[in-house]
Structures are given as C-alpha cells and as structure tokens.
Amino acid sequence: MNNLDFRIFKRYKPEYAKCVNCGAAGTLKKYRSRGLVDNIAKIFLLKKFFCKNCQWKGRYFTVKLTKHWLRAVLFYLIAIAGTIFIIYNYLERFL
Numbered sequence: 419m420n421n422l423d424f425r426i427f428k429r430y431k432p433e434y435a436k437c438v439n440c441g442a443a444g445t446l447k448k449y450r451s452r453g454l455v456d457n458i459a460k461i462f463l464l465k466k467f468f469c470k471n472c473q474w475k476g477r478y479f480t481v482k483l484t485k486h487w488l489r490a491v492l493f494y495l496i497a498i499a500g501t502i503f504i505i506y507n508y509l510e511r512f513l
C-alpha cells in the first residue's frame with residue numbers, strides 16, 4: 419500500500435457490498451431519502467439502502483475509515499501541535 423496516504427476517510431459504495439441480511443452481493447440499491455430523519459442522517463453520511471434480493475432496508479455509511487487512519491490522525495495531531503508550539507514561541511519572544 420501507499421505509505422504516503424494520509425487520508426482518514428475513503429469513499430465507500432454500499433452498492434458493491436454484501437447485504438447484511440441475506441449476504442447477496444451487488445443487490446443493494448439507494449433509497450430515495452425523504453423526511454426530516456433522512457435528511458439529518460444524510461448530514462452524517464448515512465444513506466438509506468434496500469436489498470433487491472430480500473427487501474431488507476437499512477442505512478449505510480458512505481465513507482469508511484482507511485487502513486492507516488490512526489497514523490493519519492497522529493500525523494495531523496503532531497503537525498497541529500508543532501504549529502501551535504512554533505506560534506506560541508514566536509509570540510512569547512515578541513510580545
């Protein structure tokens with residue numbers, strides 16, 4: 419895998435995933451969202467799907483954590499902490 423991959427999330431398409439109920443692959447279809455609950459769920463990247471095979475209905479996240487998400491988070495935290503440290507030192511010297 420690419421060692422310079424610092425993404426925390428990646429796109430995920432439940433259309434190609436297996437149905438959690440019947441285990442059939444490629445049977446999930448996007449459901450049209452309507453109503454307040456669906457719209458709130460959409461903000462959190464939860465989308466409604468239904469299975470053409472077993473009629474199962476449910477919500478799936480359309481993003482997933484990458485394999486190296488923890489490393490990416492640590493990298494960003496260190497970068498942010500370093501930036502704060504530099505700015506703090508700089509300000510202390512001149513104020």
Ligand SMILES: [Zn+2]
Nearest residue numbers: 437440469472
């Ligand atoms: Zn199914």
